[in-house]
Amino acid sequence: MECYFIINYINYNLNIKTIIKIFKKMGFILSKIFGDLFSNQEVRLLILGLDNAGKTTLLYQMQFGEVKVTVPTLGFNVESVKYENINFQMWDLGGQSEIRPYWRCYYPKTNAVIFVIDSSDKERLDIAKQELFLLLQEDDLKGVPIAILANKQDVEGCLSDAQISENMALTDIKNRQWAIFKTIAKTGKGLDDAFKWLTGILKNNQS
Numbered sequence: 001m002e003c004y005f006i007i008n009y010i011n012y013n014l015n016i017k018t019i020i021k022i023f024k025k026m027g028f029i030l031s032k033i034f035g036d037l038f039s040n041q042e043v044r045l046l047i048l049g050l051d052n053a054g055k056t057t058l059l060y061q062m063q064f065g066e067v068k069v070t071v072p073t074l075g076f077n078v079e080s081v082k083y084e085n086i087n088f089q090m091w092d093l094g095g096q097s098e099i100r101p102y103w104r105c106y107y108p109k110t111n112a113v114i115f116v117i118d119s120s121d122k123e124r125l126d127i128a129k130q131e132l133f134l135l136l137q138e139d140d141l142k143g144v145p146i147a148i149l150a151n152k153q154d155v156e157g158c159l160s161d162a163q164i165s166e167n168m169a170l171t172d173i174k175n176r177q178w179a180i181f182k183t184i185a186k187t188g189k190g191l192d193d194a195f196k197w198l199t200g201i202l203k204n205n206q207s
């Protein structure tokens, strides 16, 4: 009965072109609501930072929601992680000084960077700063947004995000979107904020 009424309504009140238009519009609205700008593509995310900063811990925390025991990364680890409908292809590169020159091999086609800092490693903050500003000059990372993590916030006497920001002169970063987050990769604290910010930036840039 209901179907009969709808068919009749369509027959008498709408011509076929209008019906097609409505269907198209519905499809557009539905794809806006349920679809995802990155549904068919992966976001390439590099996780960089000095050795022992907590990069691999972050990777496993994001993938498994728990920490595995990590060993120093001699090459790289790569995992796919879905966050807020975005498929992140996360590249965790080893941070030892001998490996750092090879980071640049991974820069092409990168969509986002996470730079992890051990907030308790005050002695090497200058080296972290040097490495950060080096990668910010790379053509292959031009304009790529960067989330800087002040990690290991659970360690007593560690530097705060404000202290790290000041000591590393982060406000000198003018050529891209950036933000600093306090994190404890070991427990996952703060990672959500960083990924929320990143996904927001990526979605904005895409639309």
Ligand code: GTP
Pocket: 049, 050, 051, 052, 053, 054, 055, 056, 057, 058, 070, 071, 072, 073, 074, 093, 094, 095, 096, 151, 152, 153, 154, 155, 183, 184, 185, 186, 187
């Ligand atoms: P490389 O692979 O050598 O570049 O180091 P990485 O940056 O991958 O460091 P990794 O994740 O292996 O962590 C190094 C050590 O720091 C491990 O013992 C972790 O358990 C520890 N760690 C990582 N994140 C935290 C944190 O938020 N708090 C504390 N207290 N320890 C952490």
Ligand code: MG
Pocket: 055, 056, 057, 070, 071, 072, 073, 092, 093, 094, 095
């Ligand atoms: Mg590692």
